[in-house]
Amino acid sequence: MLAQRTLKSLTRAVGVGLHSGQRVELTLRPAPPDSGIVFRRVDLPQPVDIAISPEAVTDTRLASTISSGSAKVLTVEHLMSACAGLGIDNLVIDITAEEVPILDGSASSFVFLLQSAGIALQPAPKRFVRILKPVEVREGEGPNVKWARLSPYEGYKLSFEIDFDHPAVDSTGQRVEFDMGSGAYSRDIARARTFGFTKDVEMMRANGLALGGGLDNAIVMDDYKVLNSEGLRYNDEFVKHKILDAMGDLYLLGKPLLAAYSAFRSGHAMNNKLLRELLAQPEAYEIVTFDDEKSAPKGFATLARAW
Ligand SMILES: [Zn+2]
Numbered sequence: 001m002l003a004q005r006t007l008k009s010l011t012r013a014v015g016v017g018l019h020s021g022q023r024v025e026l027t028l029r030p031a032p033p034d035s036g037i038v039f040r041r042v043d044l045p046q047p048v049d050i051a052i053s054p055e056a057v058t059d060t061r062l063a064s065t066i067s068s069g070s071a072k073v074l075t076v077e078h079l080m081s082a083c084a085g086l087g088i089d090n091l092v093i094d095i096t097a098e099e100v101p102i103l104d105g106s107a108s109s110f111v112f113l114l115q116s117a118g119i120a121l122q123p124a125p126k127r128f129v130r131i132l133k134p135v136e137v138r139e140g141e142g143p144n145v146k147w148a149r150l151s152p153y154e155g156y157k158l159s160f161e162i163d164f165d166h167p168a169v170d171s172t173g174q175r176v177e178f179d180m181g182s183g184a185y186s187r188d189i190a191r192a193r194t195f196g197f198t199k200d201v202e203m204m205r206a207n208g209l210a211l212g213g214g215l216d217n218a219i220v221m222d223d224y225k226v227l228n229s230e231g232l233r234y235n236d237e238f239v240k241h242k243i244l245d246a247m248g249d250l251y252l253l254g255k256p257l258l259a260a261y262s263a264f265r266s267g268h269a270m271n272n273k274l275l276r277e278l279l280a281q282p283e284a285y286e287i288v289t290f291d292d293e294k295s296a297p298k299g300f301a302t303l304a305r306a307w
Pocket residue numbers: 077078194241245
């Protein structure tokens with residue numbers, strides 16, 4: 001049986017929120033089979049649980065925010081991406097403020113945390129959402145068009161294309177395809193950092209946003225070039241970060257996808273819209289498990305070492 005996964009022991013991280021600039025502590029705890037991934041705001045007078053789901057997403061303007069009542073957690077996508085990359089099904093995430101720490105701006109610190117806690121196999125079959133027919137969302141016309149699509153594929157692969165009019169971005173790869181079957185998430189995707197432009201950062205700060213952002217947790221560009229002295233981690237780091245984000249946004253479905261995702265200029269809002277469109281078409285998917293690990297698509301049985 002291809003089994004569900006949680007952590008072997010609990011692990012902690014401390015950092016600041018990208019937008020709030022607030023200090024925040026995360027404690028990642030093992031959770032029982034079929035309980036899914038749940039954020040727990042432990043700083044509120046009564047702790048509030050927020051289970052991940054497409055419907056829990058209430059704001060996608062700068063990052064993916066999930067809510068339950070008035071309790072919310074901002075910027076969940078990089079941690080969710082690490083969970084997707086390592087195949088974590090069940091987890092409780094205690095958080096002491098309303099924003100997940102940005103750490104180094106990528107998912108690699110979360111991957112390291114999860115790997116160091118150890119990954120445990122659980123006595124329940126891992127459930128996948130297998131796409132049976134294409135589902136697409138699309139916005140805009142001509143040069144403003146953007147779209148995202150899920151198509152049938154017995155595995156999980158993502159292809160993304162960006163179209164920025166900026167000299168530092170245009171000189172890098174603008175299209176990337178990543179297949180989970182490669183087993184290379186940690187190496188090829190997880191290290192890609194978030195990015196921003198100085199002029200936007202100034203505007204965001206004036207509005208009380210990006211207060212925790214800087215050169216140690218983002219690629220920052222002026223009108224011409226990358227300002228980080230160490231340069232880029234990958235030649236195509238920008239578009240790889242969009243894949244990282246999409247993996248995190250799509251993992252809010254609550255189960256891993258068996259699908260090919262493709263997108264042009266999509267972002268958090270459109271990724272969430274795609275999940276909601278999928279759920280609105282029950283004939284477009286089915287839930288599957290694998291009795292025999294060997295029959296599971298490449299990349300899932302050997303997602304990460306399980307101790
Ligand atoms: Zn991101």
